[in-house]
Amino acid sequence: MKVYLHSIGCRLNQSEMETLGRQLLAAGHEIVNDPAQADQVVINTCAVTSEAARDARNITRRIHRDNEAANIFLTGCYATIAPDKLAQIEGASRVVTNQDKSQLLHILDPQARHDLPLYEQEPILREFLAGSSGNTRAFIKVQDGCDNRCTFCVTTIARGDSQSRHLGDIVAEIQALHAAGYREAVLTGVHLGSYGRDLDNHTTLRDLVAAILAYTDIPRLRLSSLEPWDIPTDFFDLWQNPRLLPHLHMPLQAGSDAVLRRMARRTSRASFRALTDAARAAIPHLNLTTDIIVGFPGETEAEFAESVDFVREIGFSRLHVFPYSSRPGTAAARMPHHLPQALKKERARQMIALGQSLSHAFHGGYEGAQMDVLWETAVGAGAPDRHGAALKWVGYTDNYIRVHATGPVNLFNQITSTRLHSARADGMAGEIEYLTSQLPAQ
Ligand code: SF4
Numbered sequence: 001m002k003v004y005l006h007s008i009g010c011r012l013n014q015s016e017m018e019t020l021g022r023q024l025l026a027a028g029h030e031i032v033n034d035p036a037q038a039d040q041v042v043i044n045t046c047a048v049t050s051e052a053a054r055d056a057r058n059i060t061r062r063i064h065r066d067n068e069a070a071n072i073f074l075t076g077c078y079a080t081i082a083p084d085k086l087a088q089i090e091g092a093s094r095v096v097t098n099q100d101k102s103q104l105l106h107i108l109d110p111q112a113r114h115d116l117p118l119y120e121q122e123p124i125l126r127e128f129l130a131g132s133s134g135n136t137r138a139f140i141k142v143q144d145g146c147d148n149r150c151t152f153c154v155t156t157i158a159r160g161d162s163q164s165r166h167l168g169d170i171v172a173e174i175q176a177l178h179a180a181g182y183r184e185a186v187l188t189g190v191h192l193g194s195y196g197r198d199l200d201n202h203t204t205l206r207d208l209v210a211a212i213l214a215y216t217d218i219p220r221l222r223l224s225s226l227e228p229w230d231i232p233t234d235f236f237d238l239w240q241n242p243r244l245l246p247h248l249h250m251p252l253q254a255g256s257d258a259v260l261r262r263m264a265r266r267t268s269r270a271s272f273r274a275l276t277d278a279a280r281a282a283i284p285h286l287n288l289t290t291d292i293i294v295g296f297p298g299e300t301e302a303e304f305a306e307s308v309d310f311v312r313e314i315g316f317s318r319l320h321v322f323p324y325s326s327r328p329g330t331a332a333a334r335m336p337h338h339l340p341q342a343l344k345k346e347r348a349r350q351m352i353a354l355g356q357s358l359s360h361a362f363h364g365g366y367e368g369a370q371m372d373v374l375w376e377t378a379v380g381a382g383a384p385d386r387h388g389a390a391l392k393w394v395g396y397t398d399n400y401i402r403v404h405a406t407g408p409v410n411l412f413n414q415i416t417s418t419r420l421h422s423a424r425a426d427g428m429a430g431e432i433e434y435l436t437s438q439l440p441a442q
């Protein structure tokens with residue numbers, strides 16, 4: 001079969017589609033990058049905002065219009081909270097909720113083996129890496145679901161309570177991915193901080209990270225997103241190991257204690273400040289990014305101003321700004337004083353502008369710095385240099401600065417020492433100095 005996999009939303013959705021892709025390859029099928037060529041299509045949907053839900057509907061209709069013969073399977077959070085609605089979309093062949101998502105391989109191919117030993121998977125992992133143009137990082141699902149009840153959040157409704165994978169399975173998977181050529185692993189989950197709490201031996205996220213650093217050779221280990229609570233005081237000591245990358249995405253969501261209480265967030269301005277101070281003290285070159293919701297029900301001008309001030313005080317390097325989106329079944333949807341769309345849009349505009357100035361300031365601090373960059377995506381032809389033909393590349397430093405540079409055509413998944421020289425709105429421009437990993441033959 002030719003299978004097209006599409007993921008909307010978070011890194012967890014992406015990691016689930018990557019795993020399915022590797023399983024399908026192992027079963028002898030082909031992963032295609034163009035839905036028009038596919039026999040089967042899987043769309044992993046997201047329900048976090050009404051925009052994400054609309055994207056799922058539009059993508060389904062578009063793929064069906066361009067390829068009526070393909071079977072389209074809709075899975076993920078939106079498919080879980082609105083299965084009947086999605087089943088009625090033109091082109092939708094079947095809706096598979098999150099609870100049945102692990103059966104997707106069997107649904108697509110009942111003969112496929114689920115349990116191929118990791119050592120047998122290496123050639124498949126290598127093929128997947130080579131085929132996944134633009135994605136050198138392996139997203140590893142370590143945990144699913146969440147036991148918190150933030151009032152705006154639909155994820156707990158769609159994914160249920162927290163469940164953790166066993167530490168040994170995760171370590172083995174990362175070792176196999178490294179053996180297959182991956183240089184970076186990103187730990188993903190819904191609430192990483194609760195990792196292991198549901199396991200018999202009450203392993204913790206700290207134990208997991210320490211085990212990956214001790215028992216695998218992966219050069220770069222990154223955490224995807226970390227809620228700002230349930231973090232033990234000695235957690236940041238782990239960053240003494242330079243393979244653990246100095247980038248933390250900690251969703252603040254609001255900078256007003258009153259709004260945080262209405263959101264039922266288990267954090268406050270004071271505890272968030274203390275946590276980021278501790279992280280900055282322990283982790284050199286830390287890049288701190290966050291999510292912010294503006295226009296939460298009842299958010300006054302004063303509360304919004306508090307958010308703006310607190311975001312500026314913490315000095316994040318990147319903000320993901322979301323105008324509040326009312327989600328069915330959440331407590332916040334039933335709250336009074338929902339704000340007009342125009343006001344939410346205006347507050348988002350202001351918060352985004354602040355984010356851009358903070359981002360520029362953060363990148364400005366790295367002008368002239370020499371840093372290792374893992375190159376991911378070729379974005380176009382570049383001016384040939386003494387190495388011969390060249391391409392324009394995009395890659396990331398260890399602390400998640402997005403870097404643009406011109407380099408040889410075979411730079412995919414290579415790490416080079418790079419001189420960063422000018423800040424851009426979306427990162428920095430750089431000059432490749434020398435390779436810190438052997439270039440594959442041209
Ligand atoms: S911590 Fe809150 S926002 Fe995050 S997944 Fe859980 S309920 Fe949702």
